[in-house]
Amino acid sequence: MAGHAKQLTYEDNRHQESEKVYQSLEPGRKVKPKKPKRNGDVMVIFAFMAPALLIYGLYVVYSIGMTFYYSLYEWSGISNTMVFQGLQNYVTLMQDGIFWTSLQNNLLLVAASLLTQLPLGLIMALLLFSPVKGMRFFRSIYFMPFLMSTVAIGILFIYIYDGNFGIINQILGQLGLESWQRGWLGNEETAIWAVIATVCWQFAPFYMILFRAAIVGIPEDLYEAAEIDGASPRKKFLHITLPLLIPTIVTSAILSIIGSLKYFDLIFVMTDGGPNNSTELMATYMYEQTFTNFNMGYGSSISFTMFLIALIITVFILFFDQKRKGES
Amino acid sequence: MLKKLNEVPLYMLAIFLLLFTGLPFLIMVSASFKTQMEFMSSPWSWPDKFSFENYRLLFESEFFRFFYNSVIVSVISVVAVIILAAMASYPLARMKFRLSRPLFILFLVGMMIPIHTTLIPIFLLTKNLGLYDSIWALPGPYIAFALPVSIVIFTQFLKELPKELEESAKMDGCGHFRLFWKILFPLLTPAVATVAIYNFIQIWNEFIFALVLTTSPENATLPLGLREFYGQFSVNVPGIMAALTLGSLPLLLIYLVAQEKIVKGIAAGSVKG
Structure with a gap:
């Protein structure tokens, strides 16, 4: 009984004390009971965000952390024995010729994507604004490759590149270029280029859409003013369209680089990294190590390296983009 | 007249890109209506008669x-x-x-x-x-x-x-x-x-x-x-x-x-x- 009374006084005292603090901080102002409302807000924020945070936290944040954790072990993924290795997997990786080949192929894919998909996408987008009749029809067809699943594209192009009956070889035959005929995907020298051409076919329409949206956003009166000054179409493109497209070009470049670094589907379906690892990418090599050879730890170290490379490149691009923005 | 002439390369480019993007689809659809026999003899031509057998x-x-x-x-x-x-x-x-x-x-x-x-x-x-x-x-x-x-x-x-x-x-x-x-x-x-x-x-x-x-x-x-x-x-x-x-x-x-x-x-x- 006594303890209970004591507790009450204590609570009372504390309450009075806190009121005193409030009053001394804001003299002459009535103290408002702020706390309950704030708690209510926290509950509301929590209730609205918890489901998304839970799923995102589990599948993305936790998983990235676990990738690093697994990369420190030697582990088959099936057995219960995990042997701690420290950074040994990364040391092995740095000495792994196939990994370097795959990284090189990824960088080749990045360069090829930037040099083919973006310009082609831009040309297609500019063409949409030209006076060509029936542009709506052209646009509908131009965009179609992007909607097809990568697996379907991969299978379709396996037949297109086929060494016996593929249409590429048929066309070459009709042009009298029999010596150029070959099994495009079975040949170590041509396989990577055949795949790169397919990636370009798939993604150029995507950049067309991005550039088109950006060109629509350019105010018409800029062109009208240039026309009054007698600017040629070429000048209008170089001095109005291109400068205003730079933010879109930066965005497209980021998307293209990130996309090329994590590329997987098409190569997996078309060549599975072959022949003789000539089309191996980091992602296909990671898949092979993890799910074919059951080196979960080693596979994780490839995964995490991919993550770091993508992170560094993104930060790099964003840094230069900020600098460019600061200058202009 | 001059303006029309200027448009010729544009049309050529537009049609080239149309073939580039559209041809694989055409190939896919046309081949899907062929019998295996017909595909063997002429793989990439338009089908002689449409067969729905594959579907x-x-x-x-x-x-x-x-x-x-x-x-x-x-x-x-x-x-x-x-x-x-x-x-x-x-x-x-x-x-x-x-x-x-x-x-x-x-x-x-x-x-x-x-x-x-x-x-x-x-x-x-x-x-x-x-x-x-x-x-x-x-x-x-x-x-x-x-x-x-x-x-x-x-x-x-x-x-x-x-x-x-x-x-x-x-x-x-x-x-x-x-x-x-x-x-x-x-x-x-x-x-x-x-x-x-x-x-x-x-x-x-x-x-x-x-x-x-x-x-x-x-x-x-x-x-x-x-x-x-x-x-x-x-x-x-x-x-x-x-x-x-x-x-x-x-x-x-x-x-x-x-x-x-x-x-x-x-x-x-x-x-x-």
């Missing part, structure tokens, strides 16, 4: 099982993403709290991450959750990876709605939940369309998680099923072409109906992302 065989195969799996997984994932992302965006866009910026950036970073970084832990997690080799393994990762771009789109859209909406709702004694679902969410319709379209295309065509998280043919989604077909019947080229055509048809049909919306949705989804 009839597809109806007897597992094709519609794959199709059904894809529909279930895509629809559930997209609906869940819309609800979860819209809810999470509400406090981020319209309430002031200390963690709002860090939480937003946490989601934003998710767009830059190569999904393969999470593949191995998600594979193990799925096994531990007892969802391995079932179509229910897929919505989790699909939702998680669709959340960032969706939250960015919803947050931006919500920020542009007038502040008075909350004030008048509060005056009427309307709580946060009713305010959100009854007043704000209906106003989000254009953003919902963008989010739905963008994510549906991504999820419908997704391959690597489906490959790693399921193994039995009866749990395969369409991209996985097409690969399965290819593995089994790669010699029957016209049959495979029919499967590819039918598998690509749903998105192409939706595209024909809602072209403008889809194009806008993809542009918005990518640039924000």
Whole structure:
């Protein structure tokens, strides 16, 4: 009984004390009971965000952390024995010729994507604004490759590149270029280029859409003013369209680089990294190590390296983009 | 006259690009209507007479099982993403709290991450959750990876709605939940369309998680099923072409109906992302 009374006084005292603090901080102002409302807000924020945070936290944040954790072990993924290795997997990786080949192929894919998909996408987008009749029809067809699943594209192009009956070889035959005929995907020298051409076919329409949206956003009166000054179409493109497209070009470049670094589907379906690892990418090599050879730890170290490379490149691009923005 | 002459190279370029983008589709569709015999003798010509045999065989195969799996997984994932992302965006866009910026950036970073970084832990997690080799393994990762771009789109859209909406709702004694679902969410319709379209295309065509998280043919989604077909019947080229055509048809049909919306949705989804 006594303890209970004591507790009450204590609570009372504390309450009075806190009121005193409030009053001394804001003299002459009535103290408002702020706390309950704030708690209510926290509950509301929590209730609205918890489901998304839970799923995102589990599948993305936790998983990235676990990738690093697994990369420190030697582990088959099936057995219960995990042997701690420290950074040994990364040391092995740095000495792994196939990994370097795959990284090189990824960088080749990045360069090829930037040099083919973006310009082609831009040309297609500019063409949409030209006076060509029936542009709506052209646009509908131009965009179609992007909607097809990568697996379907991969299978379709396996037949297109086929060494016996593929249409590429048929066309070459009709042009009298029999010596150029070959099994495009079975040949170590041509396989990577055949795949790169397919990636370009798939993604150029995507950049067309991005550039088109950006060109629509350019105010018409800029062109009208240039026309009054007698600017040629070429000048209008170089001095109005291109400068205003730079933010879109930066965005497209980021998307293209990130996309090329994590590329997987098409190569997996078309060549599975072959022949003789000539089309191996980091992602296909990671898949092979993890799910074919059951080196979960080693596979994780490839995964995490991919993550770091993508992170560094993104930060790099964003840094230069900020600098460019600061200058202009 | 001069102007007309100037247009000739433009038309040539336009037609060249038309052939470049369109020819593979034409090849695919035309081959799908051939018999194997006809394909052998002239693989890439237009079919002499249309044979529907390849499509009839597809109806007897597992094709519609794959199709059904894809529909279930895509629809559930997209609906869940819309609800979860819209809810999470509400406090981020319209309430002031200390963690709002860090939480937003946490989601934003998710767009830059190569999904393969999470593949191995998600594979193990799925096994531990007892969802391995079932179509229910897929919505989790699909939702998680669709959340960032969706939250960015919803947050931006919500920020542009007038502040008075909350004030008048509060005056009427309307709580946060009713305010959100009854007043704000209906106003989000254009953003919902963008989010739905963008994510549906991504999820419908997704391959690597489906490959790693399921193994039995009866749990395969369409991209996985097409690969399965290819593995089994790669010699029957016209049959495979029919499967590819039918598998690509749903998105192409939706595209024909809602072209403008889809194009806008993809542009918005990518640039924000």
